[in-house]
Structure formats: structure tokens, C-alpha cells
Amino acid sequence: MWLHGFTQTRGSSHAFLSILAGTREVLTIDLPGHGRNAATSASLPETADLLAEVLPATPFVLGGYSYGGRVALHFALAHRERLSGLVLLSATLGISGEQERRERRTRDDSLADHLEVVGADAFLGEWLAQPLFAALPSDPAERAARSTDARGLADSLRRSGTGTQRSLGDALAAMDVATLILAGSNDAKFVNEAYRLHDALANSEVVLIEDAGHAAHLERPDEAAAAVLSHYPQ
Secondary structure: OEEOOOOOOOOOOHHHHHHHHOOOOOOEOOOOOOHHHOOOOOOHHHHHHHHHHHOOOOOEEEEEEOHHHHHHHHHHHHOHHHEEEEEEEOOOOOEOOHHHHHHHHHHHHHHHHHHHHHOHHHHHHHHHOOHHHOOOOOOHHHHHOOOOOHHHHHHHHHHHOHHHOEOOHHHHOOOOOOEEEEEEOOOHHHHHHHHHHHHHOOOEEEEEEOOOOOOHHHHOHHHHHHHHHHHOOO
């Protein structure tokens, strides 16, 4: 089961997921505020519980990118027995300081306000123009798969943005699910986050996708998929 990032939908990451689907059954879903579920409003813990209602009862590997990685962590904490493995790409342990977390929530709220003013299309142009995504290949299919509901995206920022996530270090210490932590080698911030997660998780491995940035599975889908398939062979 793969969980997309902010502004993406279940139709995103087509090259990466197509490789996985060559030898695995791959499921995707639109997360709250995105795609067909744009009208659904939920926090990270609430999203985890919503997923628990619709995902398979038999154990499965859950993967997520960025926002999807935050959701995956909350699902793993609340529903450990449902998982046979966990994949986290460009995910974060959370912000430990309350002041810093409050400042991040304020920035996310301001960004949400801006999004609602300019509209989804203009916002997506601004979002993808960030240095974070400078290495993304030109892919019309990926752009077309982005979510276009401004209200839903704004709500996602307010209710499930990075500033809403408490630091999960203490909670993760007791979780033993086998976890693959991925980051692009050029994404210094999230390489650091990958090792923070590794230190917190008892049963984890870090793999860096060489010459890739934040969206490593879009920039280097072959390498990202190979890392997942190697870690979780059939």
C-alpha cells in the first residue's frame, strides 16, 4: 500500500509504482484533502484510523512519501498488527520543540490561506518551483495527477501539516516493525531526518537514493523501486 505526498493523488508516482506492480500487488488511495477525498478532513491520527477501516485485514507492507510517510508512521503506531513492513521516503520524526512546532503550524496556516486565495493551479506552480523539487523531471502525467481542490489542500495543511506532528521518538522506540527508510542523497535535511528515524526505530535500515532530491521516487524511480523490492523480497 502506497501513500502519496502533499498535492499528489493515488494516480501519482506512476513510474515508481508500475515497477513495483510488476511483481507485487500495489494498492493506492487518495488521502484526505486530495483527489476524490478532497472533501474529507482529518488529522494524522484520524487519517490512520480511516485507513484502518478500508485497508486489507491481512498483514501488508505500507509505504509513504513525505505527507504519506507521516500518515504511515501514525498508522504503524496505532495498528502495528496490520503491518508486515514499513517504507518511509522523505519522512520526519517530528518537531520536538513546542515553540518550533507552533511556528511551523503558523507557516502552514499562512500557506493554506495563500493557497485558497490564489487557487490550486497557481499554487501548484509555486509549490513545484521550490528548490526542493528542482530536480524533478518534466512529466505531464505527474503534473496532471496532482490534486486540484484548493480547499482540500488547504485543509490538509492545517490539519495534517508538518507542524501538527508531535515528535514520535519515544513512541517509536517500542515499535519493532521492519522499516526501510529512504531519502535522496542530495536532500540534506531529509537525510538527517532519515537517520533520526533510524535511531528511534529498533528494526530499521536507511538507504540513500544517489543523485536524488526530496522526491527520489519521481527523480529515480528505478533505484527507489529496486531498494523497496530488495528490502522486501517475495
